[in-house]
Amino acid sequence: MATIKERQQVLIEEFEFFDEWMDKYNHIIEMGKSLDALPKEKKKDDLLVQGCQSKVWLHAEKNGDNVLFQADADAIIAKGIVAMLIDVFNDQPAKEVAAADHGFLEEIGLKDHLSPTRANGLMSIIKQMKFYALAFAG
Amino acid sequence: MSYDVQSIRQQFPILNQEIQGRPLVYLDNAATAQKPITVIDAISDYYLNYNANVHRGVHTLSQRATDAMEAVREEVRAHINAAETAEIIFTRGITDSINTIAFGMGAVVSNNQNVVITAIEHHSNIVPWQMLCQRTGAELRHLPMNEHGEVVLDDIEDIIDENTAMVAFNHISNALGTINPVEAILNRAQKVGAWTLVDGAQSGPHARVDVRAWNVDFFTLSSHKMYGPTGLGVLYGKRKKLEALPPYQGGGEMIATVTLDGSTYAGLPHKFEAGTPHIEGIIGFGAALKYINEIGIEAIAAHERELLKYATQECSEIEGFRVIGDAKNKASVLSFVVDGTHPYDLGVLLDQQGVAVRTGQHCTQPIMDAFCIDGTARASFAMYNTKKEIDIFKTALEKAVTMLR
Numbered sequence: 001m002a003t004i005k006e007r008q009q010v011l012i013e014e015f016e017f018f019d020e021w022m023d024k025y026n027h028i029i030e031m032g033k034s035l036d037a038l039p040k041e042k043k044k045d046d047l048l049v050q051g052c053q054s055k056v057w058l059h060a061e062k063n064g065d066n067v068l069f070q071a072d073a074d075a076i077i078a079k080g081i082v083a084m085l086i087d088v089f090n091d092q093p094a095k096e097v098a099a100a101d102h103g104f105l106e107e108i109g110l111k112d113h114l115s116p117t118r119a120n121g122l123m124s125i126i127k128q129m130k131f132y133a134l135a136f137a138g
Numbered sequence: 139m140s141y142d143v144q145s146i147r148q149q150f151p152i153l154n155q156e157i158q159g160r161p162l163v164y165l166d167n168a169a170t171a172q173k174p175i176t177v178i179d180a181i182s183d184y185y186l187n188y189n190a191n192v193h194r195g196v197h198t199l200s201q202r203a204t205d206a207m208e209a210v211r212e213e214v215r216a217h218i219n220a221a222e223t224a225e226i227i228f229t230r231g232i233t234d235s236i237n238t239i240a241f242g243m244g245a246v247v248s249n250n251q252n253v254v255i256t257a258i259e260h261h262s263n264i265v266p267w268q269m270l271c272q273r274t275g276a277e278l279r280h281l282p283m284n285e286h287g288e289v290v291l292d293d294i295e296d297i298i299d300e301n302t303a304m305v306a307f308n309h310i311s312n313a314l315g316t317i318n319p320v321e322a323i324l325n326r327a328q329k330v331g332a333w334t335l336v337d338g339a340q341s342g343p344h345a346r347v348d349v350r351a352w353n354v355d356f357f358t359l360s361s362h363k364m365y366g367p368t369g370l371g372v373l374y375g376k377r378k379k380l381e382a383l384p385p386y387q388g389g390g391e392m393i394a395t396v397t398l399d400g401s402t403y404a405g406l407p408h409k410f411e412a413g414t415p416h417i418e419g420i421i422g423f424g425a426a427l428k429y430i431n432e433i434g435i436e437a438i439a440a441h442e443r444e445l446l447k448y449a450t451q452e453c454s455e456i457e458g459f460r461v462i463g464d465a466k467n468k469a470s471v472l473s474f475v476v477d478g479t480h481p482y483d484l485g486v487l488l489d490q491q492g493v494a495v496r497t498g499q500h501c502t503q504p505i506m507d508a509f510c511i512d513g514t515a516r517a518s519f520a521m522y523n524t525k526k527e528i529d530i531f532k533t534a535l536e537k538a539v540t541m542l543r
Contacts, residue, residue, distance in 0.1 A: 021158060021490045026541060053498060054482040055512070074512065075480035076542060077487075 032080030160492030168518035242383030249275030287463030314463025315471025
């Protein structure tokens with residue numbers, strides 16, 4: 001199974017392929033559309049990630065040493081970004097998720113295209129994922 | 139003389155830039171307007187030539203700074219036709235202005251009274267009154283709105299009654315652009331002897347207000363929405379009403395005498411201006427007012443009405459485009475949703491094409507709840523926007539919608 005680093009590298013290479021903003025965003029939108037929606041009963045307010053401009057729900061559970069993530073968002077671009085993060089962090093050792101570097105987002109060129117508020121939302125999601133991982137790793 | 143939007147644009151250096159490789163189309167003016175070069179120059183001039191603290195200094199620079207600041211107070215007085223400059227108070231913004239009054243009214247409101255707002259207020263004209271009501275036991279009421287985003291006056295005589303202490307409402311809604319029936323609301327409030335406050339956050343850049351013609355007790359303006367610097371607001375209050383209220387903050391500038399046992403307060407306007415004021419902001423705001431008056435606020439409003447009409451027409455051709463708030467009487471704000479898309483996604487994809495709009499709830503959660511939506515995208519227009527920019531906006535919006543569906 002691919003490590004976090006390897007999965008990040010795959011994403012970076014995927015995005016290197018796009019020159020145009022439209023292609024990049026179309027790809028993010030496609031990722032959003034292909035992410036399974038959270039079942040209604042899991043879309044509870046206490047799973048909402050604070051600090052995002054759109055609603056983002058994040059659910060995490062322990063799977064042995066690993067952590068499983070499920071997420072959803074009401075805005076499709078936010079959902080695409082969440083899908084990307086799940087792609088990287090899902091079913092990885094909790095310890096490694098907690099310690100992981102998230103510089104790959106910058107390499108994808110995503111951070112350039114995100115305003116500070118939106119970037120903060122993105123950081124909030126990553127923080128929340130790491131927070132769960134840390135709790136499970138303990 | 140015809141309205142020369144191109145020469146106006148030249149006065150706003152910030153507009154001449156590219157975002158993501160495309161010309162900037164700035165349509166977030168209801169959040170904050172850009173600043174003309176005269177405002178930027180006035181601030182530079184202050185720091186380059188006469189920066190000093192005001193009021194207390196005997197030296198020349200302090201005198202110059204004080205004179206410049208007080209000249210702006212007079213310009214503001216004239217702009218809204220207040221009776222005297224002592225009734226013009228400089229605050230940190232509209233939020234600060236409203237809090238000053240809501241705090242002060244804690245001393246004059248009792249628990250059998252009520253405060254009335256409308257259903258289309260900004261949070262800054264809701265929360266301070268909720269806090270006042272919590273402190274005093276007074277009841278907070280509101281005038282409802284209809285499906286067009288217009289305030290409904292049918293039950294005004296029951297809602298504003300003999301026990302109403304204050305009626306506070308905005309002139310123009312920031313989220314919907316609705317222009318409120320100010321006179322009708324003020325008339326009812328004045329008939330029962332309630333105090334009145336009009337929030338001019340959105341009307342400042344678009345409409346001429348005469349506070350004495352309205353006979354309103356309090357009126358507020360925001361500098362940064364009127365092409366001036368951020369961090370500065372104006373609170374107008376009738377002398378008698380301001381004198382009846384205790385000061386909001388204590389400190390320097392606002393006192394007459396201080397001993398360790400107690401203090402007496404300075405007269406108006408200083409009683410409500412604790413601490414060193416936002417001197418450069420005030421001076422910059424003076425330049426902004428001058429600029430607005432040079433172009434003419436009526437000419438600006440006419441230009442913006444034209445833009446709003448054009449944008450509404452053009453965008454309505456997009457499938458699923460819905461205007462949120464289609465009041466008969468509207469100014470300068472186009473709040474909308476497009477079926478099958480989320481406002482956040484629209485905002486991100488418009489930004490990729492150089493178009494700046496606001497998305498979200500616009501600090502008006504109750505309005506969004508009433509329309510059963512999570513938020514809108516909002517394009518808002520200013521004196522320097524053009525029809526060509528609206529064409530770019532429409533094309534960009536079409537592209538965004540195509541991508542998202």
